Amino acid sequence: MTRHLPWMLAAALALAALPLLLGANAIDKLTTLFIYMLLAATWGLLAGQAGLVSVGQQAFFGLGAYFALRLVDGGWSAYPALFAGAVGAAVVAWGLSFFVLRLKDGEFAIATWVVAEVIRIGVMLDPLVQGETGTSLIALNAVEPELRRNLGFWMALGSLVLMLLVTAWLLRSAVGTATRAIGEDDEAAASLGVRVTPTRRRVYVLASFGAALAGVAWLASAITFLPRTNFGVQWSVLMLFMALVGGLRSQWGPLLGALLLFVLQESLGHLGAWYLAGLGVVAAVFALWLPRGLAGVWDDWRARRALAVTPLSPSVPSLPRSSTP
Structure with a gap:
């Protein structure tokens, strides 16, 4: 910090x-x-x-x-x-x-x-x-x-x-x-x-x-x-959605969830009931297939990227075995 x-x-x-x-x-x-x-x-x-x-x-x-x-x-x-x-x-x-x-x-x-x-x-x-x-x-x-x-x-x-x-x-x-x-x-x-x-x-x-x-x-x-x-109670429902989608166990993940909710509201809020159904589908997708949320997706991507750019350690040549006279 x-x-x-x-x-x-x-x-x-x-x-x-x-x-x-x-x-x-x-x-x-x-x-x-x-x-x-x-x-x-x-x-x-x-x-x-x-x-x-x-x-x-x-x-x-x-x-x-x-x-x-x-x-x-x-x-x-x-x-x-x-x-x-x-x-x-x-x-x-x-x-x-x-x-x-x-x-x-x-x-x-x-x-x-x-x-x-x-x-x-x-x-x-x-x-x-x-x-x-x-x-x-x-x-x-x-x-x-x-x-x-x-x-x-x-x-x-x-x-x-x-x-x-x-x-x-x-x-x-x-x-x-x-x-x-x-x-x-x-x-x-x-x-x-x-x-x-x-x-x-x-x-x-x-x-x-x-x-x-x-x-x-x-x-x-x-x-x-x-x-x-x-x-x-809609406030608690929104809190749950933002934390679940962003990453419940992450400190910064819920902020990402809040940003996603805001974008969805601004772009799809005019659809009314379809918008609410869409939020439910998004929440279900994250709960079933992305339980760590957006923060987990980001962490996994960083880990794969770090692994891809890390050079392989040079192999250490083996010492010849000494032969007995």
Whole structure:
């Protein structure tokens, strides 16, 4: 990570300058791409590294935005409230972890989805949200549209860079080693002295914080808050697709999956149901024949290329056997 850090920061600075060069439509699309990448990276950390297949991360995507709305209604400024809302969602994730992390495999997946639905219904009962009608972060309307668009872009980009750096640091630490061991076999890891639940709790809270950052970045761009959209299970479906296609066990693979999803949406999204069917076919192809995703394909290509260009070692001539007189 240390070796690549200057290049990562240089790329982030270059991307941060794009609002000065590109039009409104391009900035909106790039903001969406960064949000997708953020969701993919955090879900990949949760499922690919820690072995926690959650179908309820949309709870934190929506909860961060809801907390921001509540804070603004209580007198906070909009942008500080957005970040504080994400932190609040992470605190909720920490509390929930004492319940959901007691479960394993399918039970964990179902429990996370049920918890997400309970949270969505609870939020809909708040008069501020107005049920299915939803509400808007009206305070953002006071910001000039171009500046608001650029701030949303920088928020999504900054959140993505922050989570990538934290994730890279985590995976190279002792916690990351423990996380990978747990992802391979939690019982074997526990027998070797790994503290399974505390390690998973750190990963679960970090991934939930990333999902909440994506949710508040989405709210900053869309302004409107609709419970069925912000808490929709489609977010977890997209996370699964991006991580599976990109490479579930790779740190960078889910980013490739997010890029592929974005390209498919832009080129085939107008086909409606056929587009959704196409996503299903792509996911099935990768699950059956390319289980390591795009990252695995790239690694295999590099390995074959390295093998092809590596010169053969010269043979060592054998020494003549000494003859006995």
